[in-house]
Amino acid sequence: MGLKNFFNTELKCSICGKTLKSGDEITAYLTLPSVKxxxxxxxxxxxSKHSDKVCCKKCSE
Structure with a gap:
């Protein structure tokens, strides 16, 4: 009875649209928010809420 999908929120590569799964290497671009x-x-x-862009390993190279 294992989890088939690690994520509750589906993440996709911002460039190629690939659905990212548990164990995938990613690069995420975030704008650093204030402490508050x-x-x-x-x-x-x-x-999914705060990143400017999320890329799979292939697209981030």
Whole structure:
């Protein structure tokens, strides 16, 4: 009874549109927020809400 999909929020590469899965290497571009607006929570949700761009390893090279 293992988890088939690690993420609750589906993350996709901003360039090629590939669905990112558990174990994939990614590059995320974020604008550093102020201390009062620092995002907290599960990584998948934080990246989907606050990142400027998320790229798979192939697209980030």
């Amino acid at each position: 607006k620092m995002p907290v929570g599960r990584m998948d949700k934080v990246l």
